[in-house]
Amino acid sequence: MAEPLIFYFDFSSPYGFLAAREIDALAARHGREVVWKAMLLGVAFKANGVQPLLNVPMKGDYSKRDLLREARRQDLDFRLPPDFPFASISAARAFYWLWDRDPEAAKRLALALMERAFVGGQDIAKAPSVLEVAETQGLDKAEVEAALQDPAVKERLRQEVDTAIQRGVFGSPFVFVGEEPFWGYDHLPVVDDWLKTGGW
Amino acid sequence: MAEPLIFYFDFSSPYGFLAAREIDALAARHGREVVWKAMLLGVAFKANGVQPLLNVPMKGDYSKRDLLREARRQDLDFRLPPDFPFASISAARAFYWLWDRDPEAAKRLALALMERAFVGGQDIAKAPSVLEVAETQGLDKAEVEAALQDPAVKERLRQEVDTAIQRGVFGSPFVFVGEEPFWGYDHLPVVDDWLKTGGW
Numbered sequence: 001m002a003e004p005l006i007f008y009f010d011f012s013s014p015y016g017f018l019a020a021r022e023i024d025a026l027a028a029r030h031g032r033e034v035v036w037k038a039m040l041l042g043v044a045f046k047a048n049g050v051q052p053l054l055n056v057p058m059k060g061d062y063s064k065r066d067l068l069r070e071a072r073r074q075d076l077d078f079r080l081p082p083d084f085p086f087a088s089i090s091a092a093r094a095f096y097w098l099w100d101r102d103p104e105a106a107k108r109l110a111l112a113l114m115e116r117a118f119v120g121g122q123d124i125a126k127a128p129s130v131l132e133v134a135e136t137q138g139l140d141k142a143e144v145e146a147a148l149q150d151p152a153v154k155e156r157l158r159q160e161v162d163t164a165i166q167r168g169v170f171g172s173p174f175v176f177v178g179e180e181p182f183w184g185y186d187h188l189p190v191v192d193d194w195l196k197t198g199g200w
Numbered sequence: 201m202a203e204p205l206i207f208y209f210d211f212s213s214p215y216g217f218l219a220a221r222e223i224d225a226l227a228a229r230h231g232r233e234v235v236w237k238a239m240l241l242g243v244a245f246k247a248n249g250v251q252p253l254l255n256v257p258m259k260g261d262y263s264k265r266d267l268l269r270e271a272r273r274q275d276l277d278f279r280l281p282p283d284f285p286f287a288s289i290s291a292a293r294a295f296y297w298l299w300d301r302d303p304e305a306a307k308r309l310a311l312a313l314m315e316r317a318f319v320g321g322q323d324i325a326k327a328p329s330v331l332e333v334a335e336t337q338g339l340d341k342a343e344v345e346a347a348l349q350d351p352a353v354k355e356r357l358r359q360e361v362d363t364a365i366q367r368g369v370f371g372s373p374f375v376f377v378g379e380e381p382f383w384g385y386d387h388l389p390v391v392d393d394w395l396k397t398g399g400w
Contacts, residue, residue: 062370190270200272
């Protein structure tokens with residue numbers, strides 16, 4: 001099987017959520033698998049002196065409208081959690097901890113967390129919220145709680161974020177096909193064409 | 201005929217150029233015409249505290265790569281002028297002056313200017329460059345030169361930029377179907393779907 005795609009997302013990125021719902025099926029159409037990687041966009045934003053999308057005047061209002069419009073088209077009951085943007089560090093730690101044990105379960109956990117945030121409109125920033133979702137996924141709450149404080153897990157996330165920054169990941173979603181970078185939910189059709197044609 | 205689309209672009213926006221090459225044909229497929237409007241994005245950027253796209257670290261590098269990739273796909277010999285981003289005020293004034301006389305000629309002038317910038321890789325910021333292109337379009341150089349200094353033309357552009365800001369235009373390209381806003385070259389397929397279905 002050809003090299004897997006790399007899919008970067010931030011748990012607090014609604015466009016990342018839209019992409020997470022599609023990326024595995026997209027890749028599968030071309031016989032590819034997907035490695036998911038949680039990113040902390042705040043780190044990239046700080047490095048680049050940019051604001052979170054929805055905090056930018058005009059662009060923020062537009063993006064909210066665009067998200068609701070896209071969700072409506074997909075019959076997705078989308079909403080933003082009251083606290084937005086939110087910290088995604090606990091969710092990202094839980095994700096990597098689980099990924100190293102069971103990647104498919106980690107994808108399910110990631111989707112469940114983002115659904116809680118962007119369909120449920122509820123918090124996933126606080127550790128107890130993450131643990132609650134982990135439990136609904138059949139995970140041992142105490143074990144995940146310990147993982148969130150595990151220095152090795154913290155270090156794992158730091159390394160992934162460093163690598164992402166080095167690779168130029170400045171937004172979510174962000175997909176690599178080999179070394180070829182594709183940014184944005186809007187660019188998934190381009191990823192699809194790239195995989196279909198082998199690139200140009 | 202149904203209400204025309206409104207197409208905002210900035211002469212210094214490469215994604216605006218890509219969209220300008222397609223928007224009339226897209227609209228025509230749905231029996232629509234297009235009113236083109238030149239925008240000065242610098243005014244919106246200043247209001248919103250954002251940087252021109254290619255000046256943003258990481259995102260700028262990615263966007264250059266993405267532009268070249270998209271151009272390659274379209275067999276378009278794309279390049280950036282050495283001075284980039286550049287001032288587009290003279291081009292925009294010439295455009296509105298001509299629009300009020302002959303909209304189709306104004307579209308041809310706009311495309312010729314952007315081709316000089318993004319295919320020729322040459323200046324269109326300075327008034328003499330704009331006049332040179334105007335002349336190749338069969339326009340009277342002295343007349344266009346006078347227009348660039350005409351207070352009424354200057355005021356016309358100011359009003360258009362004000363209106364654009366009020367309508368929330370923060371990027372290029374930016375398309376309105378009625379009151380519905382669509383930002384970005386990547387969003388042209390969404391405009392297409394919206395026109396096809398009547399919206400959702």
